[in-house]
Amino acid sequence: xxEENVSLPRIHYLNSHYGWKSWLFTTDHKRIGLxxxxxxxxxxxxxxxxxxxxxxxxxxxxxxxxxxxxYNKFFTLHGVILIFFFLVPSIPGTLGNFLIPLMxxxxxxxxxxxxxxxxxxxVIGSLFTLWVVAVGGIDTGWTFYTPYSTTFANTHVIxxxxxxxxxxxxxxxxxxxxxxxxxxxRAPGLTWFRLPLFIWSLYATSIIQVLATPVLGITMVLIAVxxxxxxxxxxxxxxxxxxxxxxxxxxxxxxxxxxxxLPSLGVVSELISAFTWKRVFGYKFVAxxxxxxxxxxxIVWGHHMYVSSMSIYAGxxxxxxxxxxxVPSAVKVFNWTATLYKGSVSYDTPMLYALGxxxxxxxxxxxxxxxxxxxxxxxLHDTYFVIAHFHLIMVGGAVMGxxxxxxxxxxxxxxxxxxxxxxxxxxxxxxxxxxxxFFPQFIIGYLGMPRRYHVYAPEFQVLNVxxxxxxxxxxxxxxxxxxxxxxxxxxxxxAANPWKAKGLEWETASPPPPENFLEQPIVTEEAYNYPTRPxxxxxxxxxxxxxxxxxxxxxxKGREAEVV
Amino acid sequence: MSxxxxxxxxxxxxxxxxxxxxxxxxxxxxxxxILLFGALFTxxxxxxxxxxxxxxxxxxxxxxxxxxxxxxxxxxxSVTMVFAVSSAEKGRRGGLLGFLAATGFFGTLFLxxxxxxxxxxxxxxxxxxxxxxxxGAPELANGAQMFFFLYFFMTxxxxxxxxxxxxxLIWIFITAYQGKYSPxxxxxxxxxxxxxxxxDLVWIFLFPLLYLLGAHLPPGGGGHH
Amino acid sequence: MAHETTHETIHETTRPAxxxxxxxxxxxxxxxxxxxxxxxxxxxxxxxxTVWTASMDLGALNTPVALAIAIxxxxxxxxxxxxxxxxxxxxxxxxxxxxFFLIIMFGLTFADYFTREKTREIPSLYxxxxxxxxx
Ligand code: HEM
Ligand SMILES: [Cu+2]
Numbered sequence: 001x002x003e004e005n006v007s008l009p010r011i012h013y014l015n016s017h018y019g020w021k022s023w024l025f026t027t028d029h030k031r032i033g034l035x036x037x038x039x040x041x042x043x044x045x046x047x048x049x050x051x052x053x054x055x056x057x058x059x060x061x062x063x064x065x066x067x068x069x070x071y072n073k074f075f076t077l078h079g080v081i082l083i084f085f086f087l088v089p090s091i092p093g094t095l096g097n098f099l100i101p102l103m104x105x106x107x108x109x110x111x112x113x114x115x116x117x118x119x120x121x122x123v124i125g126s127l128f129t130l131w132v133v134a135v136g137g138i139d140t141g142w143t144f145y146t147p148y149s150t151t152f153a154n155t156h157v158i159x160x161x162x163x164x165x166x167x168x169x170x171x172x173x174x175x176x177x178x179x180x181x182x183x184x185x186r187a188p189g190l191t192w193f194r195l196p197l198f199i200w201s202l203y204a205t206s207i208i209q210v211l212a213t214p215v216l217g218i219t220m221v222l223i224a225v226x227x228x229x230x231x232x233x234x235x236x237x238x239x240x241x242x243x244x245x246x247x248x249x250x251x252x253x254x255x256x257x258x259x260x261x262l263p264s265l266g267v268v269s270e271l272i273s274a275f276t277w278k279r280v281f282g283y284k285f286v287a288x289x290x291x292x293x294x295x296x297x298x299i300v301w302g303h304h305m306y307v308s309s310m311s312i313y314a315g316x317x318x319x320x321x322x323x324x325x326x327v328p329s330a331v332k333v334f335n336w337t338a339t340l341y342k343g344s345v346s347y348d349t350p351m352l353y354a355l356g357x358x359x360x361x362x363x364x365x366x367x368x369x370x371x372x373x374x375x376x377x378x379x380l381h382d383t384y385f386v387i388a389h390f391h392l393i394m395v396g397g398a399v400m401g402x403x404x405x406x407x408x409x410x411x412x413x414x415x416x417x418x419x420x421x422x423x424x425x426x427x428x429x430x431x432x433x434x435x436x437x438f439f440p441q442f443i444i445g446y447l448g449m450p451r452r453y454h455v456y457a458p459e460f461q462v463l464n465v466x467x468x469x470x471x472x473x474x475x476x477x478x479x480x481x482x483x484x485x486x487x488x489x490x491x492x493x494x495a496a497n498p499w500k501a502k503g504l505e506w507e508t509a510s511p512p513p514p515e516n517f518l519e520q521p522i523v524t525e526e527a528y529n530y531p532t533r534p535x536x537x538x539x540x541x542x543x544x545x546x547x548x549x550x551x552x553x554x555x556x557k558g559r560e561a562e563v564v
Numbered sequence: 565m566s567x568x569x570x571x572x573x574x575x576x577x578x579x580x581x582x583x584x585x586x587x588x589x590x591x592x593x594x595x596x597x598i599l600l601f602g603a604l605f606t607x608x609x610x611x612x613x614x615x616x617x618x619x620x621x622x623x624x625x626x627x628x629x630x631x632x633x634x635x636x637x638x639x640x641x642s643v644t645m646v647f648a649v650s651s652a653e654k655g656r657r658g659g660l661l662g663f664l665a666a667t668g669f670f671g672t673l674f675l676x677x678x679x680x681x682x683x684x685x686x687x688x689x690x691x692x693x694x695x696x697x698x699x700g701a702p703e704l705a706n707g708a709q710m711f712f713f714l715y716f717f718m719t720x721x722x723x724x725x726x727x728x729x730x731x732x733l734i735w736i737f738i739t740a741y742q743g744k745y746s747p748x749x750x751x752x753x754x755x756x757x758x759x760x761x762x763x764d765l766v767w768i769f770l771f772p773l774l775y776l777l778g779a780h781l782p783p784g785g786g787g788h789h
Numbered sequence: 790m791a792h793e794t795t796h797e798t799i800h801e802t803t804r805p806a807x808x809x810x811x812x813x814x815x816x817x818x819x820x821x822x823x824x825x826x827x828x829x830x831x832x833x834x835x836x837x838x839t840v841w842t843a844s845m846d847l848g849a850l851n852t853p854v855a856l857a858i859a860i861x862x863x864x865x866x867x868x869x870x871x872x873x874x875x876x877x878x879x880x881x882x883x884x885x886x887x888x889f890f891l892i893i894m895f896g897l898t899f900a901d902y903f904t905r906e907k908t909r910e911i912p913s914l915y916x917x918x919x920x921x922x923x924x
Contacts, residue, residue, distance in 0.1 A: 757870075757871075772843060772855035779844045780843060780845055
């Protein structure tokens with residue numbers, strides 16, 4: 001971070017209009033991004049609260065706090081809320097909405113009203129879910145497996161599936177909007193291979209959102225109809241096939257895990273570049289690998305069904321295809337590592353999250369390969385090993401990417417810096433807490449502890465206690481940013497581009513004016529046009545004099561005069 | 565372009581950019597529709613593969629003449645829609661209104677026929693979840709019920725799309741009547757046309773897959789009633 | 790970026806990048822009345838052919854024939870009525886990819902259903918495993 005001597009612009013998108021109406025009826029993508037941020041933050045802490053209740057119960061092998069039914073509701077609500085109402089909309093809804101037009105030099109997304117509509121639809125879906133929470137919950141697991149969900153469950157399945165249906169619809173509209181925006185709204189001269197990698201990854205995400213989500217939507221409706229009308233579309237007693245449900249569900253939900261991780265991959269690419277002050281190594285490979293991931297993600301869903309009476313031949317096919325998807329993911333990891341090599345790396349908060357991401361995503365992805373091999377999955381399926389696998393990617397990966405991005409673009413969004421010391425501290429707490437929570441779960445899972453039970457064999461207690469301790473630390477790590485980020489809105493130091501980062505979004509004021517750019521930007525070079533020799537980087541100079549925080553003035557100043 | 569009827573929204577630069585965006589946006593929406601119906605067609609295929617005989621027998625309880633008539637209605641309404649769009653493109657308001665009305669007329673006819681079909685099935689106790697009662701061979705009962713569920717769900721969803729389409733059509737008609745469209749700006753008409761053709765397209769698959777499976781059976785081959 | 794206007798590669802100054810200045814795509818969008826009526830005739834003939842072929846017992850071929858005709862009709866509608874024949878590559882890509890992913894859904898789902906019986910034929914699977922044996 002580099003100290004700057006700047007003041008807030010007089011008019012920006014936050015103060016250009018006043019009153020609650022100017023927010024609830026806004027079509028400004030930046031304000032809609034903030035609306036999303038507020039709503040998903042609520043959902044994040046609600047879902048996190050259920051996680052803590054789960055971990056609390058698992059402190060001891062017996063059932064001492066909750067009975068089985070209550071526990072089932074907790075893990076279901078935890079999963080439904082955090083997957084469909086936090087992770088899926090997280091980065092696209094907040095950072096994506098805020099940044100895409102800024103990064104491509106446009107005034108707004110292609111369909112601003114549709115953008116607002118998609119937030120409202122998201123809110124309707126959330127209200128369904130909150131209603132389910134209020135009136136007694138749902139206990140099917142986030143996967144809604146039939147015939148339990150359709151025939152046996154006594155909880156509020158219909159309302160929950162409708163909630164998911166609505167948030168899916170919202171997700172489709174966001175994706176559609178982004179695809180058109182990225183195709184049609186780019187500034188003059190901004191060719192595809194000059195685009196920031198964040199745009200590439202959101203583009204790939206949007207493809208999945210548009211093509212996979214409708215299948216989830218109709219599947220949820222089928223469950224609701226089957227429950228409501230008592231027809232047996234998935235009920236084996238009436239000739240239905242529950243495994244068909246799994247095919248339809250995972251046709252969406254495997255690609256959906258990439259809806260959750262791809263945006264974070266994009267954020268991390270931006271962070272790596274900004275904090276090494278280098279072009280991302282192998283830019284084109286990293287860009288194309290996002291598209292490859294999006295396409296491959298559609299052909300591997302069967303790896304969730306190896307032990308669901310799916311044919312063993314189909315299993316072999318899906319197993320081979322699943323290995324494919326690891327290739328483009330690995331391309332990214334290798335290229336990031338190559339970027340770090342000999343870069344002038346600085347360890348500000350966003351970069352700490354990015355580095356944490358790389359390690360955890362790699363381990364999470366590799367354990368995915370373990371699970372994708374049929375023989376091993378027979379042993380590991382439905383154990384805590386699976387839980388650890390996907391939490392490494394979704395929490396260690398996707399959530400860390402989101403937090404990293406949030407810190408990185410915080411000064412862009414609000415014109416003020418968060419307190420860097422607290423930022424680093426909580427990044428560290430998150431990393432420690434996370435690893436303590438989930439590494440033990442690999443072991444207990446491998447030893448055979450099944451998921452989704454509120455009691456367990458006593459020999460697993462030590463590892464479970466470690467995991468619960470870790471989650472409490474993790475919880476602190478998440479609460480701290482909530483406090484200091486809100487604090488910084490008022491008291492943070494005024495900042496414009498504290499990272500001296502490149503990219504169109506940094507070329508306008510922070511916070512940006514309502515129309516984003518005072519005049520139409522014209523692009524003549526690619527996104528990461530950093531000086532080739534690191535010695536030229538102001539940060540590098542800062543490092544030589546022994547501090548990350550450089551005295552104000554020396555290098556940071558000239559540019560603000562140009563920009564604002 | 566400074567035509568009074570061609571407002572370019574503030575965040576676009578040219579009419580063409582706005583129009584292209586709308587077209588791609590619409591096609592992406594239709595792509596989601598293709599996968600939405602596609603999931604149902606997949607379910608149909610799976611259950612047909614499981615219950616080939618039951619599907620055939622149950623399908624022979626469909627009135628293919630009604631289905632065929634409806635196919636014709638939809639094709640005709642698609643053609644009139646094409647003419648509506650080209651009238652709009654040429655700035656012929658009268659033609660636009662006339663062809664839109666014709667499109668709406670045939671669309672409504674479709675729904676009327678569908679209504680009578682549904683009533684008929686209701687009286688025959690063919691509706692799963694409501695009054696399904698199978699009097700044919702008992703081993704076919706499950707498959708037949710599955711067939712009828714898929715029939716009602718898929719044609720119901722299709723009819724819902726028709727209803728939405730007719731609603732949009734009324735809106736397009738009113739705005740066209742008010743003279744909102746011109747050769748420079750008739751995006752909504754064109755986009756609505758895409759939607760309408762898509763609904764036609766779905767029916768083109770529904771018709772043979774639901775109505776005609778048992779058409780080659782001898783009369784009463786279903787052994788029902 | 791924006792301020793480094795000294796760079797020599799500025800060509801299009803006012804148009805967004807998604808929109809090259811050579812607006813050659815102003816092309817005629819709607820099809821002629823004759824084409825439209827010919828497509829109409831083809832669709833009606835297709836419908837009649839669907840009913841006619843369905844009334845014959847072609848054995849396993851009934852459905853493939855019906856589907857082939859339906860795909861033909863759908864293609865006509867997409868190409869002519871929905872203008873894909875005259876549209877830009879991007880529209881075509883959207884159309885093609887939606888059907889592509891639909892085929893993936895069908896294909897891989899049926900990779901399971903078509904081979905289920907085969908799985909049961911593997912003797913070792915069903916003899917050595919005490920759990921599976923009970924089923
Ligand atoms: C290299 C890529 C990956 C492979 C090969 C892979 C493989 C697998 C396999 C085989 C399973 C099934 C385990 C079982 O239930 O027995 C699984 C579960 C899961 N994976 Fe992955 N995975 C990969 C990446 C990801 C990513 C990127 C995410 C999330 C962002 C993710 C999220 C999940 C989730 C949520 C589950 C559990 C679903 C459930 O049953 O509740 N995976 N993965
Ligand atoms: Cu998966």
